[in-house]
Amino acid sequence: MAFSAQDVKNLRETTGCGMMDCKKALTATDGNMEEAIAWLREKGLAAAEKKAGRIAAEGVAYAEVIDGVGVAVEVNSESDFVAKNELFGEYVKNVAAVIAKENPADIDALMVCKYPTGGTVEEAQHEKVLVIGENIKVRRFARYTTGLSVPYVHMGGRIGVIVNMKVSAGLEQKPEVIELGKDLAMQIAAMTPTYRDKSDVDQSVLDKEKEILIIQAKEDPKNANKPENILEKMVSGRIGKYYEENCLLQQQYVKGDKESVEKHVADVAKAAGGTIEIVGFTRFEKGEGIEKPQDDLAEEVAKMVK
Numbered sequence: 676m677a678f679s680a681q682d683v684k685n686l687r688e689t690t691g692c693g694m695m696d697c698k699k700a701l702t703a704t705d706g707n708m709e710e711a712i713a714w715l716r717e718k719g720l721a722a723a724e725k726k727a728g729r730i731a732a733e734g735v736a737y738a739e740v741i742d743g744v745g746v747a748v749e750v751n752s753e754s755d756f757v758a759k760n761e762l763f764g765e766y767v768k769n770v771a772a773v774i775a776k777e778n779p780a781d782i783d784a785l786m787v788c789k790y791p792t793g794g795t796v797e798e799a800q801h802e803k804v805l806v807i808g809e810n811i812k813v814r815r816f817a818r819y820t821t822g823l824s825v826p827y828v829h830m831g832g833r834i835g836v837i838v839n840m841k842v843s844a845g846l847e848q849k850p851e852v853i854e855l856g857k858d859l860a861m862q863i864a865a866m867t868p869t870y871r872d873k874s875d876v877d878q879s880v881l882d883k884e885k886e887i888l889i890i891q892a893k894e895d896p897k898n899a900n901k902p903e904n905i906l907e908k909m910v911s912g913r914i915g916k917y918y919e920e921n922c923l924l925q926q927q928y929v930k931g932d933k934e935s936v937e938k939h940v941a942d943v944a945k946a947a948g949g950t951i952e953i954v955g956f957t958r959f960e961k962g963e964g965i966e967k968p969q970d971d972l973a974e975e976v977a978k979m980v981k
Contacts, residue, residue: 678706686711687756696808715808731810732966734758736835736959737767738826738860741775745824747837747957748774748816751965753809758832758961763811766803767832770796774816782813817957823847825856829864836860838956843949852951855943858930859923863958868923871955872937876922881914888913924953 678701686697686708696715704710731751735758738747750767752758769791779785786797794802796813804811819839823846827836838860846852870876888910892898898906918925924937931939936953944951 678702682706682708686715731812732962734811734814734961735764735767735832736828736961737771737832738828738835738837738957738959739768739771740824740826740837741772743820743824744775745819745826745837745839746771746774746816747826747835747959749814749835749959749961751812751814751962752807757807757809757811760807762803762807766799766811769799770813770816774818778818778820782815785813785816815959817959819955819957822954823852823856825853825860827857827860827864829861833961834864835959836863836956838863839954841950841952841954842944843951846944846947846949846951849947851943851947855940855951859936859940859953860956862926862929862936863923863956865929866923866926867958868921868926868956870922871953872924873918873922876918884917885910885914923956 682701683694683697686701687694697711700711700714701708704714731753733753733755734749734751736747736749738745740746748767748771750763750770752763757763770785772791773779773788773796774785777785777788779788786795786800788796790796790799792799800811800813817837819837822839822841825838825840827838828834829836838856840852840856842852889906892906892909898909901909919927919935924935924940926936928934928936928939934942940951940953
């Protein structure tokens, strides 16, 4: 029995396995879908180790508050398709729960933590690789245990953000305070600040930025006849712009009328009758910094069934 590219796609949707495995299964079972599913289950162990070295640059950036603990985690897969798999999503949420409960020091410590359904996180990950058919890897995580944490997940897991705030007693459950946290998390997702506040910027970073700005100013023909002290003042003004672009509290609040985030936070705190301090935040974007292979999924499927 012959099979088509659509059959490969359907088998992949049913099992979550990789395309090559699905094609092999259909070839081995003469195109019989039920037998192909059984074949994949039987051959899963043989294929697992080969997948471990493959590049996992897709996946999910996830954020959640679990029993008062704020967690952000990035779990990678090889394809965006698998990132939408129910088994993969379940694994991501369970990993977040382990991070919240066990407080692992790093990824290695996380891997040996007990997994909610039995065994270790590493063993559960290995099992998911066998079933799903692609390499899966927990890349990084962050954890907040004090204060009020507010999570935000953008575009189904493209970006995950946790905002952590210190609020005065009685403000923890106020809707306007929760809304502030969500608005700031959305701002962080969109505006990608590097620092919480300008006071957090290391002096070496500022020195390098000033050096670049001075070179740019001197190379501008309009500044050819300006003395050094004037150029210094110009650079000082541009450092303020650097803060506005890179520091959350100095950024313009995206939902406000030209006010800074810092001022908006103060306004919300005053209206709520207490104090609010932005302690920190974590922003994970899936695959950030990982070199990804450039593949055309539809073209790859079509080639495989020719």
